[in-house]
Amino acid sequence: MYEQLPVPYGLVRFGVAPDHPEVKNCIEKFEEVASSPRFLYIGNVTVGRDVALKSLKPHYDAMLFSYGASEDRKLGIAGEDLKGVVSAREFVGWYNGLPQFQALEPALENGEEVVVIGQGNVALDVARILLTPVDKLRHTDITEQALETLSRSRVKSVRVVGRRGPLQAAFTVKEVRELMHIDHVQFEPINRSLYPPDIKKLPRVQKRIGEVMLKGTPPLSSHSTNSKSWALDFLKAPEQMNASSANSRQLSSIDFTHQTFAPDTDPFSKTAKVLPTEETSTLPASIAFRSVGYKSTAIPGLSDLGVPFDEKLGIIPNDQYGRIINPSTGPGSLTAGHVHGLYCAGWVKRGPTGVIASTMDDAFTSADVIIRDWESEVPFLNSPESDKSTGLGWYGVKDEVIARGVRVLDWGDWLRVDEMERLRGKNVGKEREKFVEVEDMLEGAGFVNFSRRG
Numbered sequence: 038m039y040e041q042l043p044v045p046y047g048l049v050r051f052g053v054a055p056d057h058p059e060v061k062n063c064i065e066k067f068e069e070v071a072s073s074p075r076f077l078y079i080g081n082v083t084v085g086r087d088v089a090l091k092s093l094k095p096h097y098d099a100m101l102f103s104y105g106a107s108e109d110r111k112l113g114i115a116g117e118d119l120k121g122v123v124s125a126r127e128f129v130g131w132y133n134g135l136p137q138f139q140a141l142e143p144a145l146e147n148g149e150e151v152v153v154i155g156q157g158n159v160a161l162d163v164a165r166i167l168l169t170p171v172d173k174l175r176h177t178d179i180t181e182q183a184l185e186t187l188s189r190s191r192v193k194s195v196r197v198v199g200r201r202g203p204l205q206a207a208f209t210v211k212e213v214r215e216l217m218h219i220d221h222v223q224f225e226p227i228n229r230s231l232y233p234p235d236i237k238k239l240p241r242v243q244k245r246i247g248e249v250m251l252k253g254t255p256p257l258s259s260h261s262t263n264s265k266s267w268a269l270d271f272l273k274a275p276e277q278m279n280a281s282s283a284n285s286r287q288l289s290s291i292d293f294t295h296q297t298f299a300p301d302t303d304p305f306s307k308t309a310k311v312l313p314t315e316e317t318s319t320l321p322a323s324i325a326f327r328s329v330g331y332k333s334t335a336i337p338g339l340s341d342l343g344v345p346f347d348e349k350l351g352i353i354p355n356d357q358y359g360r361i362i363n364p365s366t367g368p369g370s371l372t373a374g375h376v377h378g379l380y381c382a383g384w385v386k387r388g389p390t391g392v393i394a395s396t397m398d399d400a401f402t403s404a405d406v407i408i409r410d411w412e413s414e415v416p417f418l419n420s421p422e423s424d425k426s427t428g429l430g431w432y433g434v435k436d437e438v439i440a441r442g443v444r445v446l447d448w449g450d451w452l453r454v455d456e457m458e459r460l461r462g463k464n465v466g467k468e469r470e471k472f473v474e475v476e477d478m479l480e481g482a483g484f485v486n487f488s489r490r491g
């Protein structure tokens with residue numbers, strides 16, 4: 038299960054690549070909201086573990102779930118558990134300082150060839166971090182430990198492999214372009230026949246990506262030393278991961294089954310379907326990253342509130358505007374099946390796709406819907422007159438949570454952690470040096486840790 042750390046921002050702190058400027062915009066918006074006297078930040082409290090949902094319910098009129106996606110999808114193929122097969126989610130969490138993945142130790146010094154499976158933006162983030170000269174990353178808030186490991190990396194080639202074609206890839210143009218502009222990194226030209234003869238006729242988004250991919254990178258000068266390369270392989274589905282002959286626990290290569298477009302599909306459409314062929318091939322890999330998407334799970338206690346969870350889609354069922362729907366609830370509100378007073382937003386509402394901007398837009402929609410429902414006087418949580426909300430909100434459970442030994446941070450506590458991280462960063466010439474242990478975050482906030490005193 039995901040947990041709420043002492044610090045805010047979710048994936049914006051622990052997932053988004055530290056050299057991406059949209060992080061700043063999102064944080065500024067969050068800070069603007071946090072400056073409202075009606076806003077309460079409750080850090081280091083994991084709902085479903087430190088406080089039960091059914092304990093919260095009597096004290097609120099409405100609740101909104103926006104707890105993201107804490108797992109990643111698996112491939113379900115043989116050898117996926119070999120040493121050297123790394124989840125992209127864990128890797129990005131590691132270099133971004135997520136406490137739970139600090140022991141990851143990706144063996145980047147083991148070999149030169151890396152395979153990334155999946156062709157979304159996370160896959161390209163992984164490739165970019167592996168290929169970017171470490172000195173270019175030093176000014177970002179990638180942790181010192183990650184920088185140290187990256188500086189010892191022997192990786193020279195990264196192949197990002199997709200099971201469909203270039204027009205079905207999930208990445209966006211900005212991320213491909215970033216990879217084309219890394220010094221001394223050459224892109225292996227892609228097969229022109231995967232594109233229609235006139236790419237100008239493609240929809241705008243695919244056309245722009247196509248232009249960037251077909252242009253590729255300029256040839257490296259013959260004097261280039263330490264050059265690296267990256268490639269996009271299409272129409273290859275991973276079949277199995279193979280161990281090395283010297284060490285039966287260590288990854289050494291990956292087998293792929295080649296795919297072809299289904300006869301009834303347009304190979305140039307975004308939704309084109311593929312079928313396996315008889316052809317196979319093997320790619321050497323000292324390390325492989327599985328990057329085939331994230332997955333939300335149910336937090337404990339959802340069912341106590343009558344909230345279903347769609348395990349297949351990994352979402353809380355909703356009416357697309359954010360009202361949580363339970364078909365078994367039946368009519369009775371303005372929206373049939375709406376579980377009164379309960380809403381959702383973000384990846385747990387829509388599934389694990391979307392950039393910060395679209396996730397924020399979508400959250401604004403959920404907030405608007407709550408206001409509209411309130412103004413329309415539809416029932417909320419605890420609506421019947423006999424069972425009205427206590428109106429206490431967090432203060433209805435605070436003592437119980439603290440009595441359990443949970444050290445709870447407010448917004449002022451976080452600002453102290455923030456200031457200390459910035460100070461630590463200043464000492465090493467970057468914007469911030471994150472605390473990577475929960476205890477250090479808590480000490481930064483001013484909590485005394487008796488167990489650490491001598």
Ligand SMILES: Cc1cc2nc3c(=O)[nH]c(=O)nc-3n(C[C@H](O)[C@H](O)[C@H](O)COP(=O)(O)OP(=O)(O)OC[C@H]3O[C@@H](n4cnc5c(N)ncnc54)[C@H](O)[C@@H]3O)c2cc1C
Nearest residue numbers: 039041047048052053057083084104105383384391392393
């Ligand atoms: C690796 C990666 C890189 C990305 N890079 C970019 C990028 O460069 N640009 C861009 O625009 N978008 C990027 N995105 C997309 C962006 O991060 C998401 O759209 C956005 O963060 C999703 O927001 P969310 O609120 O649904 O989930 P999250 O950001 O995951 O937030 C969920 C929050 O809920 C908390 N939580 C979870 N469980 C509990 C619980 N039980 N109790 C209390 N709290 C809980 C978590 O701690 C977290 O704070 C990236 C995504 C990934 C995975």
Ligand SMILES: NC(=O)c1ccc[n+]([C@@H]2O[C@H](COP(=O)([O-])OP(=O)(O)OC[C@H]3O[C@@H](n4cnc5c(N)ncnc54)[C@H](OP(=O)(O)O)[C@@H]3O)[C@@H](O)[C@H]2O)c1
Nearest residue numbers: 155156157158159160200201207328329330331390391392
């Ligand atoms: N810079 C940014 O803006 C940025 C950075 C990172 C992430 N994000 C966003 O975060 C979201 C999540 O990104 P993501 O990369 O984790 O997920 P994603 O965009 O859903 O991409 C997942 C990729 O994995 C492939 N895949 C799925 N199952 C597979 C299997 N069994 N075998 C082989 N390939 C498989 C998919 O191919 P199919 O299409 O064939 O299923 C797809 O190429 C996206 O919306 C992304 O745009 C944005």
